[in-house]
Amino acid sequence: MSETNKKWYSLNLNRSKKSESCGCGSNSGGCNSDKPKDGFDQIMDISMSRRTAFTKITAGLLIGAGAVSSSCSIIGSDESKEKSAMEWEEYFKGNYKLMTDEEKDKSINRLVRSYELNHGKKINISSKNAEENVLFGYAFNISKCQGYMDCVNACVEENNQDRTSEMQYIRIHEMKDGKGFNFEEADDNYYHEVPADGHFYMGTQCFHCDNPPCVEVCPVQATWKEKDGIVVIDYDWCIGCRYCMAACPYDGRRFNWKTPEVPEEEVNKNQHYLGNRLRKKGVMEKCTFCIQRSREGKNPACVEACPTGSRTFGNLLDPNSTIRWILDNKKVFRLKEDLGTEPKFWYYMD
Amino acid sequence: MTAKIKVITQFIVVCLFTISCKHSDEHKYHTVIDKIEANTVEYKGEISSDIYNETIKKVEVIDSDFKFLIPERKSQIVSYKCSECHSQPLEKLKEHKVGEKAAHWNIKLNHAGPETMNCTTCHNKNDFDHLQSLTNSSIDFNFSYKLCSQCHQKEFKDWKGGAHGKQLGGWAPPRLSNTCVNCHNPHNPKFEKRWPVRFNTTVEKERE
Amino acid sequence: MKTLKVFGSLIKDAFLEVTHGSRAYHIWMGVLTLIMLFGMYNYSIQLEQGLSATGMTDRVSWGLYISNFTFLVGVAAAAVMLVLPAYVLKNIDFKQAVLIGEGLAVSALLMCLAFVVADMGGPARLWHMIPGIGVFNFPNSMLAWDVIVLNGYLFINITIPLYILIMRYQGKTPNPKIYIPGVFLSVFWAVAIHMVTAFLYQGLQARPFWNNALLGPRFLASAFAAGPALIIIVLAIIRKFTAFKIADETIKKISMIVTVAAQINLIMLISELFKEFYAPTHHSISAVYLFFGLEGKTALLPWIWTSISLNVMATIALTFHKIRNNLNILYVLCGMLFIAIWIEKGFGLIVPGFIPGPWGKISEYTPSFVEISVTLGIWAMGAFIFTILAKTGIAVEMGQLVYKKK
Incomplete structure (x- = not known):
């Protein structure tokens, strides 16, 4: 079967040059066996060196400008020069999906170093790729959830979300018994003793669709589906057009309307490039199944909390995993299945 | 003129089809379930949950097709063995004297009704170091789920599969799951009502 | 080399032309400049604070900017539609209108691009879209298509009039064999930009309000009404303030296009309303919010009902030849229609698409002061650009600007 199975018609230009065995189309990254190529390069076969040349030329300019500015300012130091040089290189780095491992390391070194310069503390940023034979999935038991919202807090802390705007990836909807899944009448910002009588609770977050509309619409491929099924965002590549937000039927995506603020002592320093590293204003973010945890074998913070x-979180491909047992033995369903998005987030009841 | 346009349209259509017919792995499957079924393989990767569960003492559950770990219980009970105190008859212990260590005084059984359950439904008057089943056979404290499963058959089935309860550490094998009493107090098994841990004021403002 | 010289001379002459004019002209340009500067100042605030300076939220994530963008794509497309009768049907009346139309298209497109940039969270990272050094999600993303068609359209609409003007400037007759294919292309392209922009919304299964097959055709119909309506108004102004002669016949013919388009637009509106309200489903809820309000939230009601009543009144009045042929009334009707469609395609289309949100939550959208100022600034920029283009174009057309061989 081929492309024709998709619910809508789409061309296949920039997937065409990938080899069959590789299996990483434009929607999934983490495949570095080929020489990385940008979207248009794949069509036009222009080598990557153009951007490198551009970076070098402009970096030359910057060093000139930087020299001028540092000679003018009294506090101009080697550190500030290093900082601005790093910022410049960061600004011109490529899309993570297309970086070589070496480029990834370089970028991560810059990010770690610049955090050290700015805050005097070391952070750890991982660039761990997807494991073989792993496809992540999630199940949510609506009979069991009591609406305590411990997951929400754990998520905010784990993923370094903006505290001031109260950004959260997870929403817990309080629903009335006997009304079905009536999201219109549900309350996702309740504050009373829970579980409230005659109510049940249903959590939503990014469902990591297997056919994600957000990935399809991104004009710069700043978001894509990794091989292990996690839909990720390259925060440094996102241009902030918010088309993905409009395309998501599940309210799974969040935008940084302002510079996110996390108190220094609360910053989770165990980070992943595609996960909880600190974001800047004007970019999208969302649940990554705690990629910094799940790629290491741990459960996401919400599951743990x-x-x-x-x-329940687990590997859908492993026949012995608990998530597989749930899919095989419980009456599972997903939300808005008619849209053809194929979420990897199932609900079930006892 | 019209012929020209026709040729051009045909050309475009042909182009579009050749482009779109390039196969890619990504869309080989109609649904994600198809994809899962086609790619199912027992996970033998290098990632393991062991490092996250190192500090927890474990025992293994083997029941029909299921084989997984649960936290060991006996070492977690403060004054196991029970028989160290329960060397005297219960009536004698109840005559509590000043200066003696008091235990269990706060336990109030709130589990089913008194006509269904009392202390001796699970505890054995004659062997405090073990639990006892409905048919008076002895059950080890480490395997207390056997006791619960006598009534809670459905929950037991879900728990074995993973639909009930909670996996500890990580998703990666080996599986270590909480056993019944790690989450439920056997004397008062229902979850308490409490306040949610957060309330969002900005959301409230936005929706005014 | 020679063409370059001619072009250089044209630029120089044009610069002289646009810097000289009547007092009214200078006041007009001065006011526009002030508004632009004000808009830029507010944009700098937005850059500093991020998009939190706007009224947009996670719930309604596109607002005034994208609304105006959508509307102006229509204006840009429709302006060029006039090219077809002018150049191909050899209808001499239209020729003057066309030059104005292309100028309008160029300024509308530049406004579109400005609105898109204003809406970006990271405008500094827009180079990620440039083919060659960035990554372009073509052909999957409709936004990528939109960027291509808009820029292509801009290119076409700059080159064709430029060619004609340069020829006229030298006192030569433009060669139809050179520009007619371009004109054909631009007409098809005009349809394309509007359809692609409609597909941008139409292709989102997440938003039932937009995910509707009528959206594309309705975009075209409303654009054909609003675009030429604007041209009529502009022509009327030009007629009044310059020596440029525009026959009544030209305006009347354009008003015919406006009328038919407005009627078709109204039929489509009725069709949509019928579908949403005769057999309302869960997906009609955005329409309910738009037209009647939901749970006491009624921010859009005054807007949409103003739009609909203006639209209906103007369309009915336009239908009668007698009323339409009275030019003074026609201008008013065109103004009404323009405003009606601006509301309908802007606020009336973009905002309700987000309300209620995917989980039924309603938070209303009110543009912030910064947002409104930036929007006004961009409109002023459009008017500014258009004035420059029109003034130069008219001067060349009227033979006031002629290439002098030195």
């Missing part, structure tokens, strides 16, 4: 065991 849940006191009721409503949340």
Whole structure:
């Protein structure tokens, strides 16, 4: 079967040059066996060196400008020069999906170093790729969730989300029994003793669709599906057009309307390039199944924090995993299945 | 003129089809379930949850097709063995004297009704170091789920599969799951009502 | 080399032309400049604070900027539609209108691009879209298509009039064999930009309000009404303030186009309303919000009902030849139609697409002061560019600007 199985018609220009065995189309990254190529390069076969040349030329200009500015300012030091040079190189780095491992390392070194210069503390940023034979999925037991919202707090802390705007990836909807899944009447910002009588609770977040509309619409391929099924965003590549936000039927995406603020002592320093590293204003972000944890074998923070065991995370390809048992044995369903997005987030009841 | 246009349209259509017919792995499957079924393979990767669960003492559950770990219980009970105190008859211990260590005084059984359950449904008057089943056979404290599963058959089935309860550490094998009493107090198994841990004021403002 | 010289001379002459004019002209340009500067100042605030300076939220994530963008794509497309009768049907009346139309298209397109840039979270990273050094999600992303067609359209609409003007400037007759193919292309392209922009919204299964097959055709119909309506108004102004002669016949013919388009637009509106309200489904809820309000939230009601009543009144009045042929009334009707469609394609289309959100939550959208100022600034920029283009074009057409061989 081929492309024709998709729910809408789409051309296949920039996937065409990839080899069959590689299996990483434009939607999935983490495949570095080929020489990386940009979207248009794949069509036009222009080598990557153009941007490198551009970077070098402009970096030359910057060093000139930097020299002028540092000679003018009294506090101009080697550190500030290093900082601005790093910022410049960061500005002109490529899309993570297309970087070689070496380029990834370089970028990460710059990010770690610049955090050290700015805050005097070391952080750890991983660039771990997807494992073989792993496809992540999630199940949510709506009979068990009590609406305590421990998951929400754990998520905010784990993923360094902006504290001032109260950005959260997870929403817990309080629904009335007997009304079905009536999101219109549900309350996702309740504050009373829970579980409230005659109500049940349903959590939503990014569903990591297998056929994600957000990935399809991004004009610069700043978001894509990794091989292990996690839909990720390259925060440094996103231009902030918010088309993905309009395309997501699940309210899974968040935008940094302002510079996110996380108190220094609360910063989670165990980070992943595609996960919880600190974001800047004007870029999208969302749940990554805690990629910095899940790629290491851990459960996402929400799963770990849940006191009721409503949340199950695991490898869909492993026949012995608990998530597979749920899919095979419980009456599972997903939200808005008619849209053809194929979420990897299932709900079930006891 | 019209002929020209026709040729051009045909050309465009042919172009579009050749482009779109390039196969890619990504869209080989109609649904994600197809994809999962086609690619199912037992995970034998290098990632393991062991490092996250190192500090927890474990015992293995083997029940029909299921084989997984649960936290060991006995070492977690403060004064196991029970028989160290329960060397005297219960009536004697109840005559509590000043200066003696008091235990269990705060336990109030809130589990099913008194006509269904009392202390001796699970505890054995004659062997405090073990639990006892409905048919008076002895159950080890480490395997207390056997006791619960006598009534909670459905939950037991879900728990074995992973639909009930909670996996500890990580998703990666080996699986270590909480056992019943790690989440439920056997004397008062229902989850308490409490306040949610957060309330969003900005969301409230936005929706005014 | 010679063409370059001629072009250089044209630029020089044009610069002289646009810097000289009547007092009214200078006041007009001065006011526009002030508004632009004000807009730029507010844009700098937005750059500093991020898009939190706007009224947009996670719930309604596109607002005034994208609304104006959508509307102006229509204006840009429709302006060039006039090219077809002018050049191909050899209808001499239209020729003057066309030059104005192309100028309008160029300024509308530049406004479109400005609105898109204003809406970006990271305008500094826009180079990620440049083919060759960036990554372009073509052909999957409709936004990528839009960028291509808009820039292509801009290119076409700059080159064709430039060619004609340069020829006229030298006192030569433009060679139809050179520009007619371009004109054909630009007409098809005009349809394309509008359809692609409609597809941008139409292709989102997440938003039932937009995910509707009528959106593209309705975009075209409303654009054909609003674009030429604007041209009529502009022609009327030009007629009044310059020596440029525009026959009544030209305006009347354009008004015919406006009328038919407005009627078709109204039919489509009725069709949409019928579908949403005769058999309302869960997906009609955005329409309910738009037209009647939901849970006491009624921010869009005054807008949409103003739009609909203006639209209906103007369309009915335009239908009668007698009323339409009275030019003074025609200008008013065109103004009404223009405003009606601006509301309908802007606020009336973009904002309700987001309300209620995917989980039924309603938070309303009110543009912030910064947002409105930037929007006004961009409109002033459009008017500024158009004035420059029109003034130069008219001067060349009227033979006031002629290439002098030195």
